[in-house]
Amino acid sequence: MTDVQLYMWIGLALLLLITGFLGYLGYKKTKNVSDFSIAGASLGPVILGLAYAATFFSASTFIGYPGWAYQWGFSSLWIFLTLIFASPLGLIVVAKRARKLNISQKSLSLADWLGDRYNSDFIRVGTALVCLFNIFYIAAQFAAGAWIFNTLLDIPYSLALALIATLVVAYVYTGGSFADIYTDAAQAVLMAIMGVLVFVSIFWMFPGGLTEGFTTIANTLKAKDDTLVSITNSSSIVFYSVPAILGAFIIQFAFSSQPQLFNKVLALKDPKDMRKMILVYLGASVCFILVIFGGLYAAATPTVQVDEIDKAILNYVLEAFPPVVAAFLGVVVIAAAMSTTDGIFVVMSTLVANDVYRKYLVPKGIIKATEEQAEKTALRLSRITVLVVGVIAYILVLNPPPSIGMYIWIGISGVASGTLGPLLIGLFLPSLATRTAAKISLVCGVGSYILILWSGTITSTMAAGAGAVCIGVLAMILTGIFTKGNEDSTFVEEEKFVKNAK
Structure with missing residues (x-):
């Protein structure tokens, strides 16, 4: 057994102990579907x-994105x-208003929130699908x-x-959203440390400080291929043109409203603490994404050999750090994979149990159950659902x-295209937010x-998602213009909606 493997096993054992303990705490706190879905809306801004x-x-941040670089x-x-820019803006724009409105709606997920907002089972079940x-996303x-x-x-x-x-299925199955959030907060600390460590490795891998170090990296890459130092790269399947780059900004903005993130907004105990929550998120985020520079460092390090681009950061860390740090990266990537996957598991289980079963099948009488029976079921x-989705x-x-x-x-863009x-429009242009418009959007x-994916007209899945998001938003606005005032408004009245959202 190598030193890296030894340290890795030790790190994994510690991670499993911490995760198991936090999962047990989550299990003890989970009494109903609200606890399972949004931790009973009882948590503070830091965690x-x-x-x-x-x-x-x-894990794509620590594996996939350095591979791109x-x-x-x-x-x-x-x-x-x-x-750095588009994603935080998406959170700032959506989170505060959505959480304040949920004081009265008491929704448990994005699908539930939209279904309640428009008083529409079609929207609720359609969003769930x-x-x-x-x-x-989970599979990746x-x-x-x-x-x-x-x-x-x-x-x-x-x-x-x-x-x-x-591993992931086991602790989400037991602890639900409490386990998800507790373990995610602990894993965030590990991820921040790793991001900073990878970034500062430039000081000993490319002597001369940041300026000279990046100059060396740029010269090395340019000697390999001029496109490696260009602002766009025709070989890239993501950033091959200016429109593709714009698409990436749009879809990252949309990503902030993904259901696994939206449920954490709903879990905040006091909406007044949203600003603190956003500041904590921003600080941690900057530390995380510094790891992307590791891909550039790897490309400019002659001794780093890579046969799969997703292994670039791993091979670089093995070269740049002692074995204990390489093992730490392994634990961090496992933690990163768990921290995102558990949230999506919670969301998808909520879609089935709450949004489809408790909010649609039971009220419609398709399945007969008392309120108490429905809650337990x-x-x-x-x-x-956690088990089925995992398989x-x-x-x-x-x-x-x-x-x-x-x-x-593929997962992110698919969800954003139908929900954004x-x-x-429901948050910021309520007069156009008709039920018909939401359905058509x-x-x-x-x-x-x-259609875009099937036809292959846009290579980048980010740009494809951005295009579909724009189509959905435009369809919502146009339909809203023609249908406002022409249908019964059985959801929140505009004046009350705006007042609550401020």
């Missing part, structure tokens, strides 16, 4: 800010800027964790995949995807995204 950041920045050079740093795209996180086990511990990929899937369904996600990546980062964005129109957004 939620850390958990939001850890959920936002998944290694493969396509400086053009990939656009992802850094989208994460759209959120099934996130199975791709499983693949990232499996790569770590495979690369650092020499465990066969298929066995490693089973291990990471079993919903909690049981939440846990069963499906595992099967999806039995053959690992070519790029984890790109696989993830009803969400944004949902259908047009998702339909256009599937």
Whole structure:
């Protein structure tokens, strides 16, 4: 056994102990489906800010994005800027108003929130179905964790995949949202430390400080290929043109309203603490995304050899750091995969148990149950759904995807294409937020995204998602203009809506 493997096993053992303990605490606190979904809306801004950041920045941040930088050079740093500017803006724009409105709505998820906002079962169930795209997201996180086990511990990929899937499913099954948020906050601290460590390695890997170090890196990459130091790279499947870059900014803005993040906004105990939560998230985020520079460092380090771009950061850390730090990176990537995956598991189980079963099937009389029976069954369904989704996600990546980062964005873009129109227009242009407009936006957004992917007209999944989001928002606005005042308004009146949102 090598030193890296020894340290890795020790780190994993400690991570499992911490995760198991926090999962047990979550289990003790989880009494009903509200506890399972949004921790009973009882948590403070610091723990939620850390958990939001850890959920936002998944294993793709530590594996996929450095791989992009290694493969396509400086053009990939656009992802850094989208994460610094577009994503926080999305949180700031949406979070405060959405949480304040939920004081009266008491919704448990994005699908539930939109269904209540528009008083529409079509919107509620339709959004729940759209959120099934996130199975791709979960699958990509499983693949990232499996790569770590495979690369650092020499465990066969298929066995490693089973291990990471079993680990995440086990503690989400027991502790729900409490376990999700507690473990995410702890994992955020590890992720921040790793991001900073990778970034500062420039000082000993490329002597001369930041200025001379980056000059050396730029010269080395330019000698390999001029496109590696260009602001766009025609070889990149993400940042190959200015419109593709713009699409990345749009979809990162939309990402802040993803259901696994939205449920953490709903979990905040006091809406007045939203500013504190956002500041904690921003501080942690900056530390996390510094890891992307590791891909550039790897590309400019002659002794780093990479056969799969998703292994670039792993091989660089093995070269730049002592074995204990390489093992620490492995633990961090496992933590990053867990911190995002557990949140999506909670969301998807909520979609089935609360949004479809408790809020649609039971009230419509399709399934007969008293309120007490429905509550107990919903909690049981939440846990069963975790198991089912885990198995499906595992099967999806039995053959690992070519790029984890790109696989993830299939899920993100699919959800955003159908939900951002009803969400944004419902928050900021309530006079146009008619039920009909929301339905058409949902259908047009998702339909256009599937069509774009199927036709292959846009190479980047980010840009494809951005285009579909724009179509969905435009459809919402146009339909709202023609339908406002022409249908009964059985959801929140405009004046009351605006007053509550301020």
